Amino acid sequence: MPVRQRTREQIAAASVIAVGAGLSAIAYGYPQGSMFRPGPGFFPFYIGLLLVLLGVMVALENRQMPMDDSDEDQPSGMRPVVAISVAMVVLALLLERLGFVPAMVAMFVCIGFAERRTSWLPLLGVCLFMAIFGTALFIWGLSVPISAFGAS
Amino acid sequence: MSEFLANIQLGLSTALSAEALLFCFLGVTVGTVVGVLPGIGALAAISLALPLTYYLDPTTALIMLAGIFYGAQYGGSTASILLNLPGTATSAITCLDGYPLAQQGKAPLALFVTAINSFVGSSFAIVLVMGFAPLIAGFALKFSSTEYFSVMLLGLVAASTLSVGSPFKALAMVVFGIVLGQVGTDVNTGMFRFNFGILELADGFGLVAVAMGLFGVAEIMANVGQASGAPMGVKGMRFKDMIPSRSEWKEIWKPTLRGSVIGSFVGALPGTGPGIASLMAYAAEKRLSRDPSQFGKGSLAGLSAPEAANNASVQAAFIPTLSLGIPGDAVVAVLMGAMILHGITPGPNLINDQPAMFWGLIMSFWIGNLMLLFLNIPLIGLWVRLLSIPYRLLYPAIILFICIGVYSADNNVFDIYVVLAFGLIGYAMRKFSYPATPVLLGFILGPLLEEHFRRAMLLSHGDLTIFLQRPISLVFLLISLMFLGSVFMPGLRSKLVSRVRRNAPSDDAD
Numbered sequence: 069m070p071v072r073q074r075t076r077e078q079i080a081a082a083s084v085i086a087v088g089a090g091l092s093a094i095a096y097g098y099p100q101g102s103m104f105r106p107g108p109g110f111f112p113f114y115i116g117l118l119l120v121l122l123g124v125m126v127a128l129e130n131r132q133m134p135m136d137d138s139d140e141d142q143p144s145g146m147r148p149v150v151a152i153s154v155a156m157v158v159l160a161l162l163l164e165r166l167g168f169v170p171a172m173v174a175m176f177v178c179i180g181f182a183e184r185r186t187s188w189l190p191l192l193g194v195c196l197f198m199a200i201f202g203t204a205l206f207i208w209g210l211s212v213p214i215s216a217f218g219a220s
Numbered sequence: 221m222s223e224f225l226a227n228i229q230l231g232l233s234t235a236l237s238a239e240a241l242l243f244c245f246l247g248v249t250v251g252t253v254v255g256v257l258p259g260i261g262a263l264a265a266i267s268l269a270l271p272l273t274y275y276l277d278p279t280t281a282l283i284m285l286a287g288i289f290y291g292a293q294y295g296g297s298t299a300s301i302l303l304n305l306p307g308t309a310t311s312a313i314t315c316l317d318g319y320p321l322a323q324q325g326k327a328p329l330a331l332f333v334t335a336i337n338s339f340v341g342s343s344f345a346i347v348l349v350m351g352f353a354p355l356i357a358g359f360a361l362k363f364s365s366t367e368y369f370s371v372m373l374l375g376l377v378a379a380s381t382l383s384v385g386s387p388f389k390a391l392a393m394v395v396f397g398i399v400l401g402q403v404g405t406d407v408n409t410g411m412f413r414f415n416f417g418i419l420e421l422a423d424g425f426g427l428v429a430v431a432m433g434l435f436g437v438a439e440i441m442a443n444v445g446q447a448s449g450a451p452m453g454v455k456g457m458r459f460k461d462m463i464p465s466r467s468e469w470k471e472i473w474k475p476t477l478r479g480s481v482i483g484s485f486v487g488a489l490p491g492t493g494p495g496i497a498s499l500m501a502y503a504a505e506k507r508l509s510r511d512p513s514q515f516g517k518g519s520l521a522g523l524s525a526p527e528a529a530n531n532a533s534v535q536a537a538f539i540p541t542l543s544l545g546i547p548g549d550a551v552v553a554v555l556m557g558a559m560i561l562h563g564i565t566p567g568p569n570l571i572n573d574q575p576a577m578f579w580g581l582i583m584s585f586w587i588g589n590l591m592l593l594f595l596n597i598p599l600i601g602l603w604v605r606l607l608s609i610p611y612r613l614l615y616p617a618i619i620l621f622i623c624i625g626v627y628s629a630d631n632n633v634f635d636i637y638v639v640l641a642f643g644l645i646g647y648a649m650r651k652f653s654y655p656a657t658p659v660l661l662g663f664i665l666g667p668l669l670e671e672h673f674r675r676a677m678l679l680s681h682g683d684l685t686i687f688l689q690r691p692i693s694l695v696f697l698l699i700s701l702m703f704l705g706s707v708f709m710p711g712l713r714s715k716l717v718s719r720v721r722r723n724a725p726s727d728d729a730d
Contacts, residue, residue: 080652084392091399091414098413104682108406108413111670115398122392129388148444149647152437152619153640159623160636172620179616182444186612194613198620210272212628 074130081127088119151182167217168207169199227579234580235587240283243276247284248588251291252595256603258299258443258611260618262292263551264436267428268621270558271629278562279577283584285558286538289551290342290585293494293531294592297334298603301327313498313526320518328600332462333520334527335596337476341528342589344480345487345535349542350582352488353571357543360568365675366686370696372669375490375546377700380658382492387707389654397662398669400425407667408674420634425642427557429626429635430663433642434649434656435550436622440615441647462597468520475505475521479528487533490540493549493657494530501529535585541566542578546665550657553664 092113101107155178162171176195180186206212214220234240247269254265265288273281293310300311301318314334321330363371380390403414404424412422464472479501486497505525506515515522537548545567547553559566564574571578596603626635646656680686687693 077652080648080654084396087396087399094414098411099409102682103677103684106674106677108409108411111673112399112402112413115395115402119392119395119399122388122395125388126386126392129386149441149644152441152444153644156437156619156623156636156640156643159620160633160640163623163627163633163636168624175620175623176616179619183612190610190613191616194617198617202620202624206624206628210628212624213631214627 077130077133078127081123081130084126085120085123088116088121088123090116091119092116147184148182151178151180155179155182163214164220167215167220168203169216172199172202227575228583230576231579231581231583234279234576235283235583239277239280240580240584241587243280243284244287244584244588245591247287248291248294248591249595251288251293252295252592252603253606254288255292255295256298256606257295257609257614258303261435261439262289263554264432264439264618264622265292266551266554266558267431267436268625270428270554270561271625273558274561278559278564279580281562282555282559282577282581283588285555286581286584287588289555290531290534290588291592291595293534294335294338294596295603296530297338297527298331298600299607301330301334302604302607310494310498310526310530313502313530314523316502316516317519317522320516321520321523324518326461326518328461329464329468330523331600332597333464333468333472333524335593335600337472337479337524337527338531338596339589339593340476341480341483341530341532342535342585344477344528345484345532346582346585346589348484348488348536349538349585353539353543353578355543356539357568357571360544363568363692364690365672365679366690367693367696369669369672369676370687370693370700371490371544372546372665372672374696374700374703375540376658376661376665376669377703378490378492379549379661380655381703381707382489382496385653385655389652390658393649393654393656393658394662397659397664398666399662400430400659401663401666402670407671420632425638425663426626426629426635427554427561427664428629429638430642431550431554431660432622432626433639434646434659436618437639437643438646438650438656440619441643442650443611444615462600464520471520472524475525476528478504478508479525480532482525483529483532484536486529487536487548488539490544490546490548492533493537493551494533497529497533498526501525538581542570542581543568545570545668547661550660553661557664 093116095109095112095116098109098112099107100109100113155175158178159171159175162174173195176191176198180188180191203216207214207216235244250265250269251262254260254262266285269285269288273284276284296311297314297318300314301322304315304319304322318330318334321327360367376394377391380394381387399414401424403421405411405422406413414421482501482504483494483497486492486500487494502515502522502525505521506512509515509519509521533548534551537552540546540548541552541556545556545565547556556566564570564577622639623636626639627633629635649656649659676686677684687697
């Protein structure tokens with residue numbers, strides 16, 4: 069269901085307010101100290117309140133902004149975002165367990181789904197290149213403590 | 221004077237060492253490459269290179285990282301002119317007149333002119349850095365925590381209120397950045413703050429992870445699936461086509477100089493970057509022009525002034541960074557973070573304590589800019605060919621680089637998740653046009669801001685009015701207040717923005 073731009077903007081402003089309020093609430097639990105010797109909770113508490121205030125200002129500003137109420141033109145939508153996120157999680161999970169090359173191959177496969185029509189052959193080429201170049205650069209060149217194949 | 225010459229000599233001896241020359245060349249080349257390729261900015265490139273410089277001597281490391289920064293400003297215009305790709309605020313302005321020139325078959329000329337503009341703008345600003353940074357640093361030696369707090373506040377306020385777009389969103393993002401900077405261990409008491417029981421957060425978020433998430437991953441997420449233009453055919457680029465004629469020289473020299481002045485001034489203000497510099501230079505040039513209707517249709521003046529301005533602003537941004545420790549924009553902020561990681565605190569003492577580093581860095585700017593002139597005029601064909609690599613093959617490799625890059629900073633996969641989280645936050649911010657630059661400035665300056673606040677309170681025995689009693693601090697606070705006040709009187713800013721928008725390519729379709 070298309071959500072109007074103004075509504076989406078206000079949801080964004082509301083999340084800014086929520087983050088600020090949440091941080092202030094947490095910081096209130098830290099020692100506040102005194103003005104003479106501010107504690108670890110002093111600064112964060114007021115910074116959180118400031119964030120709340122600015123979120124309110126953004127929300128007020130949104131009300132006055134002319135906005136186009138049609139649904140935003142998004143040809144690709146969330147697909148690349150999801151695919152890239154999954155790809156990065158997969159890489160993080162496999163990097164130390166299976167090694168650099170298997171992890172990056174799995175990552176490239178996930179990234180292949182970022183676009184509706186992927187030409188897999190060129191992507192495979194890049195993947196092969198990066199497997200060799202990456203191993204040479206990261207593992208041999210910069211001695212990042214991971215192995216090309218196998219757990220590190 | 222003799223002292224000045226001695227400093228220059230010291231700087232040259234540092235910058236001309238074989239190691240410095242090699243890494244300077246490496247830096248400007250990488251800068252040109254990432255500048256040319258749409259989708260990777262200088263910021264992502266510097267963050268990526270940062271872990272690699274841990275093994276280097278700090279001066280050499282800085283020379284290389286700075287080279288990436290200003291090198292990218294040279295390269296950035298290439299994609300704008302040939303592809304009409306407005307990736308950043310800076311290149312969006314270059315597109316306005318650069319792309320029409322390319323459509324008229326004058327791409328070689330436009331590329332040559334922007335290289336010259338960049339060189340002149342940079343040179344002008346480097347001279348200013350040499351003159352002003354030591355002066356300001358000398359003045360700032362008297363600063364106590366009170367003044368530091370106020371000047372940092374000014375930097376943060378200026379950065380968010382002078383940006384294009386909603387100032388409230390920018391201010392909110394500065395504050396969000398300060399919050400992110402508080403995650404981890406409180407330096408005064410050793411208490412954990414906002415770490416939500418996650419042990420990896422005891423040291424706070426890593427600078428590299430935050431920067432690469434907000435700028436690298438977020439940008440890729442936003443760009444994938446977007447239609448990309450095919451580069452203009454510039455086969456057989458001949459040197460003859462590049463050289464401007466006598467009348468064309470006449471058309472560009474004044475705008476170039478004006479752009480350099482505007483860019484240097486804007487860049488030297490704490491918190492303002494190349495985007496706003498190009499915007500102001502373009503607006504000024506259009507106002508001064510005898511024939512403003514030419515702007516947006518391939519005017520050489522409209523191409524030259526912003527190009528000179530953005531390069532000048534990038535070099536001038538080193539004035540507040542090296543003399544006060546207040547970064548001019550996000551990229552310099554990362555450079556400053558790099559200095560801190562190398563154990564050097566940027567500030568007024570830097571020039572006196574580390575003269576070889578300061579003057580060596582400045583001299584390397586000259587050398588780097590000369591290298592860039594060579595890289596961007598005779599070798600321009602090489603970079604143009606680079607543009608034909610499709611983005612869909614490029615970005616998987618960039619993501620891999622980012623992931624392994626952050627991993628190598630601490631050898632911990634946790635940082636990959638942090639990058640991803642900031643990538644998602646940055647993507648959402650982009651969608652709702654919350655700027656990412658202020659987050660980074662707040663993140664880097666926030667801990668210093670808190671530290672100086674607490675120290676000032678300790679010195680004044682908890683008297684808040686100390687910030688008003690000390691005259692220098694009072695002046696900084698008054699200027700900050702002026703910037704904040706300008707938010708509620710949106711005269712100048714909206715005028716500037718609408719002026720350029722009226723000229724944007726989409727409006728020229730009719």
